Amino acid sequence: MAADTPAPRIAGLELGGTKCVAILASGPTAVAARQSVPTTTPEATLGALEALLAGWEFDAIGIASFGPLELDPARADHGCITATPKHGWSGVDLLGRMTRRFRKPTGFQTDVNGAALAEARWGAARGLSDHVYITIGTGVGVGMVAGGRPLIGFAHGEAGHMRVPRVPGDEFAGQCRFHRDCVEGLISGPALAERFGRAPAELADDDPCWSLFVHDLGGLLHNLAVTLVPQQIAIGGGVVADRPFLFPMLRKRLAESLAGYGSLSHWAAGLDCRLVPPGLGAMAGPLGAIAVGLEALDG
DSSP: OTTTTTOOOOEEEEOSSSSSEEEEEEEETTEEEEEEEEEOHHHHHHHHHHHHHHHHSSSEEEEESSSBBBBOOTTTTTTOOSSSSSSSSOOOOHHHHHHHOOOSSSSEHHHHHHHHHHHHHSOOOOOOSSSEEESSSSSSSEEEEEETEEESSSSSSSSSGOOOOOOTTTOOOOBBEEEEEEESHHSHHHHHHHHHHSOOGGGGGTTTTTHHHHHHHHHHHHHHHHHHHEEEEEEEEETTTTTHHHOOOOOOOOHHHTOOOOOOHHHHHHHHHHOOOOOTGHHHHHHHHHOOOOHHOOO
């Protein structure tokens, strides 16, 4: 791009289980507008987002949404949310609706894959080809990048729904509508509120409840480490935001779990730089939608 060529403006839509963010930006240092709307019914939520975009001028749209999503262009329901725990949202055609309404190049990805792409462009994963982004909020999402591209097989992964060993005596049944005590059913924000009788934001840093959280998240981290051996794992989302004390606990838990096995011993020796908060902080999600839109514009 020539020095005097204006950077493209992207209208980004980050759809979350509790709120959706509309952002108009070219990157983290060029944010022209940002506004949130509550995630209620599809018609109300998408209508509010469309009204915001109708007042903006932009070159492309990036949609980074909670899922599961159908990402395969060859399938009839490409661009739709599929069987989701979010009531009323299964089958909603996000991509088709926004494309028909605005007729701009439109990218479509999971929220966590979008955040991982944003971290690679502007955040803690710059220069890395293989990395993971985990968000822990209304749900637990895992975005995996390998060779610089989101890792997608028959469909995008749902690592937040894997099951992990439980602490002996922990009898919490789990909250996931599909799998009960998968990771999301144990440590998402709503699951923690039900499990501990109060919202995560109300837990003191030294509350012993965090040890269960670290144990269960540590199981997910172990499985990701031995499967992918990523160069970096970033953990964001509302549950861990402003909780830096959790990272030393998680690094210790993961190192103990890996137990010095094989080449993972060298990998684990660098956990201070390998298991980190997102470099973009709370903006990783909204900027993920911008990264998705830029990819759509690039073709």
